[in-house]
Amino acid sequence: MQPTATVLVYSDDSNTREQVRLAAGRRPAPDVPLVEFLECATPEAVLRELDRGGVDVCVLDGEAVPMGGMGMCRQIKDEVFDCPPVLLLMGRPQDAWLATWSRADAAVTLPVDPVDLAASLASLLRRKRLLSA
Numbered sequence: 001m002q003p004t005a006t007v008l009v010y011s012d013d014s015n016t017r018e019q020v021r022l023a024a025g026r027r028p029a030p031d032v033p034l035v036e037f038l039e040c041a042t043p044e045a046v047l048r049e050l051d052r053g054g055v056d057v058c059v060l061d062g063e064a065v066p067m068g069g070m071g072m073c074r075q076i077k078d079e080v081f082d083c084p085p086v087l088l089l090m091g092r093p094q095d096a097w098l099a100t101w102s103r104a105d106a107a108v109t110l111p112v113d114p115v116d117l118a119a120s121l122a123s124l125l126r127r128k129r130l131l132s133a
Contacts (some may be wrong), residue, residue, distance in 0.1 A: 005033045005125050008084075010040045010069060011061035012038050016089070016110070017041075020090040022061050023114035029122035032129075043067040043075075050080050057124045059087045062095065064111065070095075070102040085124040087117075 009020045017039050022124050038055065040046045043066070049055060058076070060069030073086045088104035089112065090096070099107035105127070106120045 003033050005035050005056040005128075007035045007039055007051055007121065008038045008040060008046065008055045008058045009044045009058060010043075010058065011062060011089070012041050012046050012064045012066075014041070014060065014065075016061050016112075019112040020089075020117065023112045023117040024121050025118065028031040028125070030120040032122050035121075035125075043072055046076070047070060047080075050076060050083075055084045055120060056087050057087060059089065059121070060104075061110075062088055063091045063096070063108040070072050070098050070104070085128055087120050087124055 007024070009017050011017050024035060038049055040049060060072050062069040064072070069088050073088055076083050076086070083087060085105040088099045089101060090105040090109050093109050095121050096107060105124055108116045108120050109115050
């Protein structure tokens with residue numbers, strides 16, 4: 001049986017978390033493992049889950065409240081040892097420079113485009129697999 005990958009999805013908006021789950025599906029690409037989603041609605045929950053370990057990729061909502069995904073990304077890149085790759089959901093394409101500032105590994109715009117999200121997520125899962133090998 002092929003192993004699964006754990007994808008942490010952070011957003012205070014349950015609709016955004018659902019959009020991510022539906023766009024990625026159970027397997028975002030044929031050459032990556034099945035994904036299991038771990039949903040977090042608060043920054044504290046994200047930090048708690050990352051401390052537990054086992055997260056392969058984080059998807060962070062840049063529009064989340066009270067802490068946006070960009071600030072969350074920068075914090076975990078600074079504080080979490082062997083931080084998993086981060087896919088940032090941005091409100092506008094013009095915010096790409098903020099994604100760079102936050103040290104996100106990839107970024108897509110909201111509303112979620114299923115093709116873009118699945119391709120970006122699959123790319124990060126492939127990179128994680130190569131780095132872990």
